[in-house]
Amino acid sequence: MSTKLPSRATIGTVLSVIGALFIAYVGVMYLLAPQSMAPDFGLPTWPRGEGAGFLSVKGIRDVASGLVIIAVALTGNRRVLGWVMLATALTPIGDMFIVLSSGGAPATAFGVHGATALAVLAAGALLLTGPRPQPQDAGDKASAARQAAPLHVHPVSR
Secondary structure, X not given: OOOOOOOHHXXXXXXXXXXXXXXXXXXXXXXXXXXXXXXXXXXXOOOOHXXXXXXXXXXXXXXXXXXXXXXXXXXXXXXHHHHHHHHHOHHHXXXXXXXXXXXXXXXXXXXXXXXXXXXXXXXXXXXXXXXXXXXXXXXXXXXXXXXXXXXXXXXXOO
């Protein structure tokens, strides 16, 4: 009995969706209970009082990041999802450097933010390195050619 292993695209998509749901959850928690979440970010201090609004900024950023990934995943275009994941990796990379440059715990910088960046990069790489989908027939080939063609914008005369 042979068992077919999941494709790179399937693994990358699953990692992307799981990561998106997780970061959206983290964002919601930053919106609902910011002071309880802030210490886990890894900074030695976090905003309090009037500055605590910055924790909501992080919450909204994380919710939006998760929703963008989910929206792209729902299109079914794994290559676009792969590029979105690679771009999204900049967020945890930036967070890692913020923690390190602010005197935060290196273990948290690398163990939370660095590991997240590696997982996001891995998902993106899996999505981009698999074989490209091939059109099935002449109609599909024409459709694929139209989709691959650059978008030309023609000026509208008045």
